[in-house]
Amino acid sequence: MPSPVIPPLSSAAFALRAAAVTLRADPFEVGDEAALHHEADALIVVDDGRIAAFGDHAALRRALPPDVPVTHHRDALVVPGFIDAHVHYPQTGIIGAGGKRLIDWLNHYTFAAEGEFVDPLHARHVADLFLDACLSHGTTTASVYCTVHPASVDAFFAAAEARGLRMNAGKTLMDRHAPDFLLDDAQRGYDESKALIERWRGRGRLGYVVTPRFAITSTPAQLEAAGALLAEHPDAWCQTHIAEQLDEVAWIAELYPERLDYLDVYDHYGLLGPRTLLGHGLHLGEREWQRCHDSGTTVVHCPTSNAFLGSGLFDWAQAKKTGRPVSVALASDVGGGTTLSMMATMGAAHQIAQLGGHRLSATRSLHLATRGAARALQLDDRIGSLTPGHEADLVVLDLGHSPLTRLRMKRCDSIDQVLFMLMTMGDDRAIREVYVMGRPIGVERLRMAVADDAASATA
Template identity: 50%
Template sequence: MTVTAVRGALLSFADDPFLVGAEASRHYWPDGGMVIEEGRITSIGDWRDVSATLPAGAQITDYSGHLILPGFIDAHVHYAQMEVIAAFGTQLLEWLEKYTFPAEQKFSDPAHARLIAELFLGQLLENGVTTAGVFCTSSPVSVDQFFAAADGLGLRMIAGKVLMDRNAPASLRDTAQGGYDESKALIDRWHGKGRLLYGITPRFAITSTEEQLELAGALAREAPDTFIQSHVSENRAEIETVRRLFPQHRSYTEVYAHYGLLRERAVYAHGVWLDEEELRQFHEAGAIIAHCPTSNTFIGSGLLDLNAVQKAGRPVKLAIGTDVGGGTSFSIFKTLGESYKVMQLQGHVLSALRAFYLATLGGARALGLEADIGSLDAGSEADFCVIDPGATPLMKFRMEQCESVEDQLFVLMTLGDERNVVATWAGGRCLHQRPAAA
């Protein structure tokens, strides 16, 4: 059995800095080491101690001078929307019609789906992302190809077939029963295979009939350890449309709750305009909001107040999403930087520790996956990214002024991007290595 050891500055979270304060929230080893066996971290500590325990023949990778963080978690992203990233000039409902639906129609072709799945996973790894909640399209082909590509890399991924039986082009619409049957077959095929997890994925209330939502809820009850992924309360016109389509329900959230789609492991992107009662429903159900700040600003949806989401007494589970193609970057640094600006515009600050917590252990806890991912604790799957804080001349110069790892993290989330990601490991294997500078 190969024993692998990795050396570098190690940072991992123990708890939520928003609740317990900075000091108690993190573990930091400026010269640390991790031992990896059979895809999992088996010990972590100061390099001096860890290196003394290594057996002869252990393979050592030395990342001294770099910062090692748990692999990032992107809780909401659409792989079929790669080609519509940076599409000009529209808000949600028109953006779907004009850009997204035409792009998604190509994914019934397995060769196209596989090509984009591989490009997409390459982008995630280049940005240090090792787990994502991924929307495929309504074609089961898009799901098979995505999962096959992710399985080939040994990644822990959540994905699912989009359920959509109205208000979309005919070529993308399924039927309530057909969508149920296809999802069920995909769950049997992929959920729990390797590190893969299935997400039952009604796109949003507007594109599903009541019958389809009913059957999605039935599926969620039949397979309670699957995820649910959808969108909620993103944009004003969308909320108005939901109100018109579901006049019998008090709120957008109530539509999902009514059909049994608000539960633990149910991840809803955005939630920008949720009212107090809806946030309480999220809290009580244990459902999750995926905050997607670059999408919310780019398509003009609105500003989510993270403090309101995590209000004491009824905190709602929270994770971070890029929401590409509505979002404008696969970079978690850029996404956290945008979140900081979104909070500033509402008169709040977002600390770097809280931001990075949400992209690692916080996201893992929200998803109920903290036993496997989100930290560098012994026992965790060895998913991590290696960060060069001084990847550009400006960042190198700026980092010299930093007095703590928290300062460094804040500069990273303000200036950083994929150039800072030296390597990304998943399941104890290095899957991405930044090309050496020319």
């Protein structure tokens, strides 16, 4: 076996020693065993914000210059930073506001909360709190819905930039079927989005997402404007919701009688493609799944939200049908979702799959929240796996974060069982440390900051 090579390092380089696990291929394509890369005793060398080397500790240590400091994390597992592919930061304060179904939930809780984001100070306060909460749950990248107010996007991007985070976000477009204080119109939505793209595109690690909320709250003219924005800015992403609940699907059929189905509405306006993320997709037909496959569009599974709002069960048989698999990523969908923890979300995805008669392995769940999500975002050349050259967004998971996990760990005899235990029992207490571009954020301090911010937030 050839000796491992470590590239020349700067004086700021450091290394982590711990067990580590990452995906090196898509387990839905090649099977779990071939896709998962587990190092029981790994060395991860970090330099200038990037992973310089990753592999077996004993082998790599021989090639590591002796002056490079090594932090040894015992009883820990290093994974790539989690990616939340669909989340609404303005809904942070209404997480767990329940008892309703989608349309009533939007009208009763969501729109009132989003109305407050007309105030830029409120927007920045919630953006800071949201991002610190994401980080303390191990999430280092997300695809984020802001509100209709451009100030909500400015606040979010400024907060993300200050933390050096790779974040995608956009102004929510909505010009009907919502309170007046949340509506733009097709031209204003276009102009404001364009100005935001020009202001933030390519700045730091930020990306702009053209974000019509869904086809109920956008007129055909607004969807057409969204399509124009995407055509003019091929580096932008697109996100929206689709087929979350049946009464929503029926309403779409009334609003767009000329279209084949729900997906065809977005297709008609040029909104599908490999940079598009469609939230939920619980009630799609065969033709729609086929079209998602053909267009390279991602469907984002939001299991805690689907259970909380009674939306339905994700159809894994359709999503990964042999011969025409669809790209799937995992998401919290807070505030319809009930946790920012992607580990808890992975656990919920397993439960939803069980209810639907499918088995979702721990390896596949991890893929959906890391490498698979990075692929869905076309960012898998930068984030989502422990790969030399990638940005060093890392999470150190504590394998003994509670008495019950310590007890359970004694009986875990494979990495699959460890991952299953983490996604079943894990939450933010399992996050020992998070690195953003190689910089440790100090999870304990961050948790206190989130608690202080939440205490001082206006009701």
